[in-house]
Amino acid sequence: MKLGVMGGFFHMMSTDNAPNHRLCPKGPTSWCKYNRALANNQTTPPHNPTFTPDIGKYVFPVIKRLTDTKLLRRCVKMTTKTRMRVSMPRFGSVAQSPNLPTFPQ
Ligand SMILES: [Zn+2]
Numbered sequence: 409m410k411l412g413v414m415g416g417f418f419h420m421m422s423t424d425n426a427p428n429h430r431l432c433p434k435g436p437t438s439w440c441k442y443n444r445a446l447a448n449n450q451t452t453p454p455h456n457p458t459f460t461p462d463i464g465k466y467v468f469p470v471i472k473r474l475t476d477t478k479l480l481r482r483c484v485k486m487t488t489k490t491r492m493r494v495s496m497p498r499f500g501s502v503a504q505s506p507n508l509p510t511f512p513q
Contacts, residue, residue: 409475409480410475410477412433415429417464417471421464424455427442427452429442434447435447441453
């Protein structure tokens with residue numbers, strides 16, 4: 409999972425001059441158009457980077473924290489979701505719906 413998230417990060421920063429798809433899934437059914445084209449012996453599509461390396465240096469620490477092994481273990485155990493369920497009644501008077509929070513008037 410960690411490598412998948414990191415792969416997505418580097419995929420989004422890839423450019424035609426600096427493609428970085430080594431962590432993207434490989435094969436003819438990959439979601440990564442670049443690796444899919446390589447697997448199918450086709451011309452690789454042009455890149456349309458989501459963000460530049462300048463922005464990436466600010467995004468990377470967030471990605472790194474989100475892919476922390478301890479955090480991912482807690483997510484797999486669903487303890488984070490359980491804590492959210494436990495804390496929701498505290499905010500029930502403020503947020504009427506867990507999906508559509510409202511602000512106090
Ligand atoms: Zn890719």
